[in-house]
Amino acid sequence: MRPIDPRLFRFSKSSRGFTFVSVLIATIGAALTITQSALLAHLITQVFEQNKLIASLKSSVIVLALVFLGKALLSYISERVAAVASASIRRDLRLQLVDRIFSTDAASKRGPAELSLLATRGVDNLDPYFAKFIPQLFIASVVPLIVGIAIAYKDLLSGIVIICTIALIPLFGILIGRFTASATQKKWQSLAILSGYYLDLISGIATLKLFGRSKQQAQRLQEVGDDYRSETMKVLRISFLSSLALEIIATLSVALMAVTIALRLVNGSITLQTGLFVLVLAPEVYWPIRQVSAQFHAASDGVEAANRIFEILETPVSAPSNLISDITEISWSDLTVEFEGREKLLIPAASIKAGAVNLIAGPSGSGKSTLISILLGFKSDYSGDVIVKGENGSVKLFDLDKTNWRKQLSWLAQEPHFQNATIFEVLQQ
Known part of the structure; x- marks a missing residue:
């Protein structure tokens, strides 16, 4: 289960512009985060160490307020861009999917129930994938790198701690991703079975009533529904466990950094402003990664649906030009x-x-x-x-x-x- 499928850029032109805008927004967000931490460290140091009044730091306070406002505005723009891009990409994929279904023999291989499920709920499940997961993935790719460089520039030891601890997250991510991929695939298969069974049941309801077999089929439908519920709960359990693992890693990492900064402050080997800057900025390294994990599980249905949709879109279409009449x-x-x-x-x-x-x-x-x-x-x-x-x-x-x-x-x-x-x-x- 790849975070971003390269086939997306091939089948939807809208995704290319969306990628560029997402990276740009993530970069600006990282710059604002660093500026915010620097201003907070400066203000706290000036007030508690230099005994200055807030009134004398009016310019720094105004800039800090503007940074907060800028981050809020950037968050709104990011959500709006993601929502518009998600709608555009889903429209492109749905049109191509329907066209490919009618131009290939996909219907004979997958059946009408699964195809209708893909064209409706499957495509709709891509909304959290495009609107939430993809933007957060770019933020998690850009922000920790830029913020980590800023921390290492101000305090090399803290930068080394970040490198050592953040390396554990991809390892856990790979292990959790494999379990999630398997569980989500089983969940989607059970949903396809439920959809197909329900469609067959509705199509033959008159015959079932005629021969008095409707109650038995209702019981069977409940069993199929219970199977789907069971697979869904398995996915949720994995989601909660993965979130817990990442929370523990992030919390211990920030705590370790706080202890090293406190010890060096006592020894006088680091200034208060630098220590505050690093300590305020450190959680911003791990926060985007924790968020991308949460969004990944929320969008896992969309990822599995995308895989199945791309399989159909990649079905070769013969391009014969021969015509015949009469x-x-x-x-x-x-x-x-x-x-x-x-x-x-x-x-x-x-x-x-x-x-x-x-x-x-x-x-x-x-x-x-x-x-x-x-x-x-x-x-x-x-x-x-x-x-x-x-x-x-x-x-x-x-x-x-x-x-x-x-x-x-x-x-x-x-x-x-x-x-x-x-x-x-x-x-x-």
């Missing part, structure tokens, strides 16, 4: 289809003449629906040939432009959904 015959031979966990499906050779009424008959599992999916262009992972003959010659179905091909077809599914209209109006639509 179809006279469709024939196929040596058609073989492989299914996972099943024997190869062999479809007997046959042909369909234009203007004739043809019946495709056979026992359950003989390949009737599979053949229809192939002829509609929704299934391409088959061996054999499907030849389409027209007035302008013959061409393989695989080489045809699928958009042009489907414009010449009409199809009524096995389980049609009747609308509140006459049959003539439905056929017109």
Whole structure:
């Protein structure tokens, strides 16, 4: 589970500008944080060590107030930019996902329930990923580095302490990330099963009521829902444990730094202003990393959804340019289809003449629906040939432009959904 998937920049142009703005905001935020700590250390030192009045430090107080205001404004801008970018990126991905579903055989591999889940809730789950996690990730990448350099410049020993302690965080992050990836994947699989089962249940509710099997299916639906709840709780447990681990590391690191500063203040080897500057700034090194961990778990559903969406978007789309019109015959031979966990499906050779009424008959599992999916262009992972003959010659179905091909077809599914209209109006639509 990678924090930022490189495929994001390939499928959404909006993400590139968003990345640049996020890095810029993080850099400005780091500069303001350093300025804030320096001003606080200066003011406290002047008041308690130099016995100066606050009134005589009016200019420093005004600048400090402006820094606080600037950080608040920067936080607002960051949230607004992230929200707009998230909406734009999700719109791009949803449009591309729907287009790829109709231009490939993804529907035959994943099923309508999972695809509808990805196109709706899956894409929506990307909002915390883009709006919260990505901005925080850039902050965690930029702020600790800049702040750490500032601390090391003022006090080398404190900089060494930061380097030694902060190195533990990526190690814990890798271990926790692996557990999170596995748990989130299982959670998403259970959600896909729940979605598919619910869709099948709704589609066949009339038949179930007719044969008195609705109560048994309701019990089964509850069991599937409990499985999803159990997987969700596992993800939450990992999230709380990871947050606790990072909190302990950060707290101990700042405490260690505070002890070393206190001892050196007693010995007089460090000034009060430098010690305060380092002590006030030290938590800012660990805070962004702790926050990115929290946002990572909040966005874990979006990360898993993004992985599945990118898998579909990476499905190769053939780009045939062959067109055909005035179809006279469709024939196929040596058609073989492989299914996972099943024997190869062999479809007997046959042909369909234009203007004739043809019946495709056979026992359950003989390949009737599979053949229809192939002829509609929704299934391409088959061996054999499907030849389409027209007035302008013959061409393989695989080489045809699928958009042009489907414009010449009409199809009524096995389980049609009747609308509140006459049959003539439905056929017109």
